[in-house]
Amino acid sequence: MYIDAGHSSTHHSYKLIIPSLSHNFLSPAPTEHSVDHALRFPLEMLDGEPKFPQGCPAVVHHTELFPSPSFCLIDQQSCISLCMLVLISCPCSLTGQKVVLDMTFGGGGHTKAILKAVSDVTVLALDRDPTAISLAHDLAKENPGRVKPLLGLFSELEALLSTINVKAGSIDAVLLDAGCSSMQMDDAERGFSLSKDGPLDMRMDGERFSDMPCAADVVNTLDQEALASILTAYGEERHARKIASAIVEARRVNSITRTQQLASVVAGSFPPAALYARKDRLHRPAHVATKTFQALRIFVNDELNQLHAGLRAAQTALKSGGRLCVITFHSLEDRIVKRFLQGDDLTNTEQYHFGMAKQITGKKMSVERKKDGTIANWHPLQKKVITPTKADVQDNARARSAKLRVALRC
Numbered sequence: 001m002y003i004d005a006g007h008s009s010t011h012h013s014y015k016l017i018i019p020s021l022s023h024n025f026l027s028p029a030p031t032e033h034s035v036d037h038a039l040r041f042p043l044e045m046l047d048g049e050p051k052f053p054q055g056c057p058a059v060v061h062h063t064e065l066f067p068s069p070s071f072c073l074i075d076q077q078s079c080i081s082l083c084m085l086v087l088i089s090c091p092c093s094l095t096g097q098k099v100v101l102d103m104t105f106g107g108g109g110h111t112k113a114i115l116k117a118v119s120d121v122t123v124l125a126l127d128r129d130p131t132a133i134s135l136a137h138d139l140a141k142e143n144p145g146r147v148k149p150l151l152g153l154f155s156e157l158e159a160l161l162s163t164i165n166v167k168a169g170s171i172d173a174v175l176l177d178a179g180c181s182s183m184q185m186d187d188a189e190r191g192f193s194l195s196k197d198g199p200l201d202m203r204m205d206g207e208r209f210s211d212m213p214c215a216a217d218v219v220n221t222l223d224q225e226a227l228a229s230i231l232t233a234y235g236e237e238r239h240a241r242k243i244a245s246a247i248v249e250a251r252r253v254n255s256i257t258r259t260q261q262l263a264s265v266v267a268g269s270f271p272p273a274a275l276y277a278r279k280d281r282l283h284r285p286a287h288v289a290t291k292t293f294q295a296l297r298i299f300v301n302d303e304l305n306q307l308h309a310g311l312r313a314a315q316t317a318l319k320s321g322g323r324l325c326v327i328t329f330h331s332l333e334d335r336i337v338k339r340f341l342q343g344d345d346l347t348n349t350e351q352y353h354f355g356m357a358k359q360i361t362g363k364k365m366s367v368e369r370k371k372d373g374t375i376a377n378w379h380p381l382q383k384k385v386i387t388p389t390k391a392d393v394q395d396n397a398r399a400r401s402a403k404l405r406v407a408l409r410c
Helices: 082-089 109-117 130-142 154-163 182-186 215-221 224-235 240-251 259-268 290-300 303-317 331-342 356-361 390-395
Strands: 002-004 014-017 035-038 098-102 121-127 147-151 171-177 318-328 378-380 403-409
Touching: 098 109, 109 121, 109 130, 109 171, 121 130, 121 154, 130 147, 147 154, 154 303, 171 303, 215 224, 215 240, 215 290, 224 240, 224 290, 240 259, 259 290, 290 303, 303 318, 303 331, 318 331, 331 378, 331 403
Parallel strands: 014 035, 098 121, 098 171, 121 147, 171 318
Antiparallel strands: 002 014, 318 403, 378 403
């Protein structure tokens, strides 16, 4: 079952495809003329928390480089401290010109902090959102020669770097802040927030691709089984079938085109007492439609496949000894980042075509290791994922679910 938006004069044509959840595969990499949009990330790779493989290298704790990194708020678009930005942008001492790639410019919070922290730095500011890139151009005018805006997807990064003559293995640090930006979430017209009424859009690219389906296209076109699959896979929603059924029934009366209209439909599938029975990590009431909105957003923007593409592009772009810093906000993103840094080949699905018991006790990762046990591509700079403290969350509630992983390119 899919929506075929057809071909247009743009370079990209989008299809929303719902394969069977029992079929585990990654579609071929998008070409210049076609971006297939699918539930194609191997779903069993998103289940559970695998242990680090035997031979995992000894790690350097972040406090040995800089004291007490935190998730204090720099501005409304940033949830990482200036101290951590310094950690990832330079190895202990700053000498010579540095090149840092901000893969998720958003409102510019991270880039501004990097510019302030490091004097001799050029920031390559990537974002898929034309609105964000407009802000990046403004910042570039304020900082001549220090900011280079790049409009595009993670999967387009290598081509974009080539156009500005940035060679592979030449970048000192990469920062990737996954998911939706605060700027997008706060704009009701973008359709990301269930608390603000607006068009049910959710496209991070805005109007960049005229043939790209929005969230309203998904909820009004896909059948009940396909909708339930999306909610289960990308929202980890236990009541996916119930919610999908309610959506199909509601759209028979009127098309679902507004955010709060969808929120009401989802809420209507639960008894009144359950509406705010769920709690977030601050133990505050969470709307029952929260996971539905997350699932639709991830699906519409192909976020998991784009995240994987971004990690691979970062690996190619970084020089030996360069830092990769990734912030995630939910378990689906974090598992992909964790497995990528551990050395799992996320494009080789043959190794995942076996049962759960064999996944746990079967063959180890096929990644090569150096004599000292270091994984060939990455050396983690902390033993465990970094999470915000209670004080950080009090200062910035949006950082409550953030997870930070930092690794050194080998």
